[in-house]
Amino acid sequence: MKHAPFIAVEGPIGAGKTTLATMLATELQLPVIKEIVDENPFLDKFYQNMDDWSFQLEMFFLCNRFKQLEDTTVQYIDQGKPVISDYHIYKNLIFGERTLKGSKRDKYREIYHILTDDFPKPNIILYIRADLDTLLARIAKRARTFEEIIAPAYLEQLIEDYDDAMASLALREPSTVIVTIDGNQVDFVENPEDFTAIAEQVKELMK
Ligand SMILES: Nc1ncnc2c1ncn2[C@@H]1O[C@H](COP(=O)(O)OP(=O)(O)OP(=O)(O)O)[C@@H](O)[C@H]1O
Numbered sequence: 001m002k003h004a005p006f007i008a009v010e011g012p013i014g015a016g017k018t019t020l021a022t023m024l025a026t027e028l029q030l031p032v033i034k035e036i037v038d039e040n041p042f043l044d045k046f047y048q049n050m051d052d053w054s055f056q057l058e059m060f061f062l063c064n065r066f067k068q069l070e071d072t073t074v075q076y077i078d079q080g081k082p083v084i085s086d087y088h089i090y091k092n093l094i095f096g097e098r099t100l101k102g103s104k105r106d107k108y109r110e111i112y113h114i115l116t117d118d119f120p121k122p123n124i125i126l127y128i129r130a131d132l133d134t135l136l137a138r139i140a141k142r143a144r145t146f147e148e149i150i151a152p153a154y155l156e157q158l159i160e161d162y163d164d165a166m167a168s169l170a171l172r173e174p175s176t177v178i179v180t181i182d183g184n185q186v187d188f189v190e191n192p193e194d195f196t197a198i199a200e201q202v203k204e205l206m207k
């Protein structure tokens, strides 16, 4: 590994990223970086009108994650300390490519690369795949009001985008370990053995 273990949990909306990252952080005694949701002023507006609000929303996520990545690099990666995050910065591009159009998409892509290309990236990705029914059930279980109007078609598209993105990342960065977790079958919340198996695998990868 080029640098200390930097683990990212990824997957489409509601796959269980924050849940798994938090459980692993406790089990492996790692610091955990979580994305900011509650103070996001654009999410609500975005779900009501994606075309009007996507640029503001994507820029907000990008700026927040840029700051978190900057801090993570200084506090952990540069110090050789392992860390786990409930997202990979690459998700900005996965979402941005889907929600933005035309010149805004081109500008956003350029800004993304300018801001993030020189940062250390996660060397272990836990990719939770889950089908539409599983995602809808988990989103409903979490019951964030602004997510009630998420269109199933948007989620379906994101499921596909995530698969494509992980496949292209694997080609581009062959040294990055991507562990795919079947979120429909593997239940790290309800089945302790499922969680233990994931935690053991991560421990091995961190050696
Ligand atoms: N394996 C699981 N089995 C059952 N429930 C789960 C599982 N994983 C997560 N959940 C529940 O599903 C909901 C969504 O989980 P979580 O918030 O971790 O998803 P997320 O991927 O971080 O979401 P987001 O994409 O919005 O950040 C929560 O209520 C959580 O308790």
Ligand SMILES: Nc1nc(=O)c2ncn([C@H]3C[C@H](O)[C@@H](CO)O3)c2[nH]1
Residues within 6 Å of the ligand: 013, 037, 043, 057, 058, 061, 091, 092, 095, 096, 099, 147
């Ligand atoms: N458009 C868009 N771009 C992102 O980078 C992004 N990251 C997360 N999200 C949405 C998913 C959940 O509703 C909620 C919490 O994860 O925020 C995003 N939406």
